[in-house]
Amino acid sequence: MISVAMTTYNGEKYVIKQLSSIYNQDRKVDEVVICDDCSTDNTINLIRQYIDNNNISNCNLIINKYRKGFVKNFWDCISLTKGDIIFLSDQDDIWNHKKVSIMENFFLTNSNTKVLFSEMNYIDSNDNEIKYNNNHGNGIISNIKHILSGNTYRINFKEFIKTGGYQGASIAFRKNVFEQIKNFNIDNKYAHDVFINFYASIINGFYVLKTKLTNYRIHDANTLGIPLTKKRNRVEVLNESIMICNELKELLKYCFENNLIDNYDIASKYIDKLNNVYKKRIDNIRHKNLFNQLFMITHINLFSSFKTFVGDIRDILLNDDV
Numbered sequence: 001m002i003s004v005a006m007t008t009y010n011g012e013k014y015v016i017k018q019l020s021s022i023y024n025q026d027r028k029v030d031e032v033v034i035c036d037d038c039s040t041d042n043t044i045n046l047i048r049q050y051i052d053n054n055n056i057s058n059c060n061l062i063i064n065k066y067r068k069g070f071v072k073n074f075w076d077c078i079s080l081t082k083g084d085i086i087f088l089s090d091q092d093d094i095w096n097h098k099k100v101s102i103m104e105n106f107f108l109t110n111s112n113t114k115v116l117f118s119e120m121n122y123i124d125s126n127d128n129e130i131k132y133n134n135n136h137g138n139g140i141i142s143n144i145k146h147i148l149s150g151n152t153y154r155i156n157f158k159e160f161i162k163t164g165g166y167q168g169a170s171i172a173f174r175k176n177v178f179e180q181i182k183n184f185n186i187d188n189k190y191a192h193d194v195f196i197n198f199y200a201s202i203i204n205g206f207y208v209l210k211t212k213l214t215n216y217r218i219h220d221a222n223t224l225g226i227p228l229t230k231k232r233n234r235v236e237v238l239n240e241s242i243m244i245c246n247e248l249k250e251l252l253k254y255c256f257e258n259n260l261i262d263n264y265d266i267a268s269k270y271i272d273k274l275n276n277v278y279k280k281r282i283d284n285i286r287h288k289n290l291f292n293q294l295f296m297i298t299h300i301n302l303f304s305s306f307k308t309f310v311g312d313i314r315d316i317l318l319n320d321d322v
Contacts, residue, residue, distance in 0.1 A: 001030045002100060003083030003175075007073045009037040011091035012046055013125075014217065019050055021094045027101035029087070032059045035077040038067050043091075074168070074192040078178055086178065088193065090169040092217045094127070099213035103172045106152070106209060114205025115173040115197055117166045118213040125219045132218070151210050157267055160201040161248065161274060162304045164241075168193025170214040173200065184254045190244050195251050202252075202261050234315050235285055238278045245271045245278070277302045285315050 004022055008015055022032060036044055044063060051059050062080070064073065078086060085107055087100065103116055122130040160166070173196055181199050186192065200206040249271055256264040277299050284293040293312055296303075303309045 001083040002027070002085050002087065002104060003081035004029050004032040004087045004089050005074065005077040005081050006032060006034045006089035006091065007037060007070060007077050008034060008039060008043050008047070008091045009070065009073075010039050010041045010043060012039075012042045014092035015043055016046055016050055017094055017127075018089065018091055019047065021097070022089060023054065023056065024097055025095070025100040026098055027104060029100060030058060030083060031081065033062070033077055033080050034059065035062045035064060035073050035080070037064050037070070037073045071186055071189055071192045075182075075186045078192075079182060081175065084175055085172055086175055087172045088168045090217075092219070093169050094123070094215040094217070096213040096215070102211060102213060103209065106207075107172070107174070110207070112205055113174075113207050114177045114203060115171055115200035116207050116209055117171045117197070118209045118211055120167070120170050120214045120216040121212050123215045123217050125217070127215075130218060152207055153210075154204065155201055155206045155208060156204070157198065157201040158270055160198060160206060161245065161271065162302065164244075164304075166193075166197050166206075166208070167216060168196070169216055171197065177205070180258075180260055181251070181254070184251055189247055190240075194244060194248070198248050198251060199255065199260075202255065202263065202267060234311065235282050238282050238285075242275050242278050245275050274302055281312055285312060288316050290316050 006018075006022075019032075022029060034047060036047075044061070047059075047061055050056070051061070060080070062077075068076065074088070078088075085104060087103075089095075099118065103118060106116055107113055122132040124130050155163075155166075168191070171193060177200060178196060181195060184195060186195070189195070197206055249268060252261070252264055252267055252271075255261040261267075277296070280292070280296065283289070284296070290313065293316055296312070297309065300306065300309060
């Protein structure tokens with residue numbers, strides 16, 4: 001059984017395009033659960049009209065009694081699904097019409113897969129494609145490995161933490177994976193999908209499908225994701241990475257205490273090393289310490305890519321806004 005967990009909030013501009021792409025799949029989904037987080041625009045009426053006009057019987061629209069925020073809203077939405085495989089859906093993207101069938105087939109033929117991420121195209125507010133390089137590799141060696149891996153490859157937890165960028169809008173996962181961590185305290189956390197993806201990577205079940213099956217919309221109203229116009233401050237991004245790593249350590253502790261993993265010490269020590277590098281990078285950028293930054297080449301394996309290392313140097317030399 002295939003379920004889609006979709007959350008909405010003031011999404012009247014794009015939500016029908018996304019719903020249409022879900023319901024026009026060549027493999028029909030078995031249910032769609034939509035949790036609206038108290039929209040104040042016409043989102044709810046548009047969804048109801050779409051359901052009525054298309055005689056849809058397998059869509060469960062739930063309107064929250066109070067604002068939960070997108071993280072808690074998604075977590076609760078997933079909890080309400082009944083399928084064996086759950087697809088997450090943002091309110092503003094557009095799916096390839098073969099997305100469900102291709103990803104479901106991968107799950108059916110690869111029992112070790114817990115979470116599957118499909119690569120994405122990027123579109124703007126007018127559905128025009130945007131050129132964006134979401135580099136999921138870690139330097140030359142990793143990129144070569146991915147190129148030679150065929151159409152899919154597995155991501156270990158170290159690579160997942162370093163590279164990130166595996167947006168929940170383009171993942172599907174086995175419901176039993178979520179069931180194992182659903183009682184983890186999600187309150188005031190950065191994002192719901194990070195924990196699902198990270199847990200899957202810890203148990204060697206996180207896979208990437210190179211086929212681009214999601215048109216991921218980038219616009220100025222994105223809750224999270226890639227900014228359309230604003231270039232983010234590098235120190236801000238690094239501080240955010242530290243916060244995420246600390247939240248992942250909370251999940252690690254939860255998994256260890258509930259006997260869900262057997263590599264707690266290895267993963268915890270790795271996160272500590274990564275956080276230490278983040279803090280040194282912040283210090284180097286803030287204090288314009290080029291020598292110390294150049295010495296960070298000895299920790300290049302803890303950078304997401306060599307390009308990131310060079311970017312730190314560029315900020316030290318050119319950027320006054322730190």
